[in-house]
Amino acid sequence: DSGVTQTPKHLITATGQRVTLRCSPRSGDLSVYWYQQSLDQGLQFLIHYYNGEERAKGNILERFSAQQFPDLHSELNLSSLELGDSALYFCASSEGGAGNTIYFGEGSWLTVV
């Protein structure tokens, strides 16, 4: 158990819909990262938040957005869903700053039908 909690574990939704994935980082971790893993693309970095502020953006679509709240939990919002958005979405956390180890959650399986 990494200490990073993601909900829901599985989600099935229709094209065009919107979903929210939730992440609770390890206690005390200030950095939260989101990754997408689909069969043909491997692990792709989406976005990084540190203590509520966006720090880096990767290959995140405009239809996707994220935020980190004052209690440090984070949400990834996916809208106007397409079939190709079906993937595993991972949240990870670290101390931030000089902390080198990043801990990953178990992921949220999203299936768009």
Next chain:
Amino acid sequence: DAKTTQPNSMESNEEEPVHLPCNHSTISGTDYIHWYRQLPSQGPEYVIHGLTSNVNNRMASLAIAEDRKSSTLILHRATLRDAAVYYCILKVAGSARQLTFGSGTQLTVLP
């Protein structure tokens, strides 16, 4: 980010040592070498990291070449539970920057 090169796949017999190589010829002086692994249907898991000296922990050992252009992750006695994709990643020291994953090495452990 400096790039790493790993074999696509490797096989090992159970209870034998496994040496997983990684080349990183463009590594900079401030890059740490990190290894993560991902078991099927699970999130990536930290294995070990190092800068210049060889490192050991309860999971594995990391051997780093003197010129730091390559490294080897050593699993001393492979078990079936070690079957996973192993990623070698460079990360700037003291940075909260994200990890950039390549395609990794798929390790198959044969009983």
